[in-house]
Amino acid sequence: MAETLRRVLNSGGAAGPGEENTAEAEPPLLLLGVHGSGKTALLFAAALEAAGEGRGPILFLTRRPLQSLPRRIGAALEPLRLQKIRFQYPPSTRELLRLLCSAHETRGPAPSLLLLDGLEEYLTEDPGSHEAAYLAALLLDTAAHFSHRVGSGRGCGLIVALQTQEEGDSATALQLALLQRYFPAQCWLQPDAPGPGQHCLRACLEPGGLGARAEWRVTFRQDGEMTVTPWPTQAGDTSLHKGSSSGGQP
């Protein structure tokens, strides 16, 4: 789902015409960052972006209901898109596994995007066990099944957010490496130096072989508004980028 995320980040959060619609399915993407690095907000933005594409519903899985819906530019369009997002809150790993394993029994249109926020909350056993691989593989298998039901086109995408530790041990590093084998595309969110009243992050997208690596600066204002600008390049020619003004996008 790197392209969907790229569209979200490129357009600075506003709904805009995407780049050429890829006809094939995009690889699953892992969204990584420490606590409070904006993963949920970005995941939700991707959900809204995908909801505007006129395809199937969006399935958003998370342990706990979102306290507040992350806000972004283009709020006027949100109510219509929000209706297309289906939230489910599996309370335990077992319930999540059950949900994924019985995904083929659900009626209705197949989702066009499957999102999971907070994978780390479902990995309760020690990092060395089978559980992470099983969960990752099942997520892929569920998305593959939805793609099969959708039929032609881009099928069903998959984005999973995982909270990382600032200083992890070798076991969690191994678990992360394992998960990365199942998710070829990754997007890292790293806290950046904060501005006045702002919370800044650096988003680094690695599409895993399809497309170029790219970086953005994601800024959260105090009122929760999120703006995205391309990360300044080495040459510092920020003035040439069309989205460089942090005051918001049209």
Add this chain to the structure above:
Amino acid sequence: MAVAARALTLPAVVEELLSEMAAAARDGAPIPDEHLLSLKFVFGSSAIQALDLVDRQSVTLISSPSGRRVYQVLGSSGRTYVCLASCHYCSCPAFAFSVLRKGDSLLVRMGRAPPPTAAELGERLRALVASFKSCTKWGFYYMWKQIVVSSL
């Protein structure tokens, strides 16, 4: 059908090899020796184990009317394991050890893809074995298995 990206599917060369073998089996033609030896070269001991699974008819494909499928493999210990069809995963301890624990994979010479599980190979080869009984290479196959197994 699968959403899995390149890194999670068998390398193209192996896909081609297995397709050729399956096509030969469907036509009723004998499997060329080079193919069997290539299989052994690429997969190492996994190839032998996979062929054993096929011999014992331990691989079952379970499919639902929705189109979702999963493999069930009966191990030598009598336990059954689950193997997914759309990506590389098997619940058996061998997969956990060789694929998950180790940093590299058995297929390191082919690239960074994790090796296919024995069940995946078993499913592919099931089409072949059905015609093996009438295949003139059947005797050679057994002989080859003996040679290879004793050399491990």
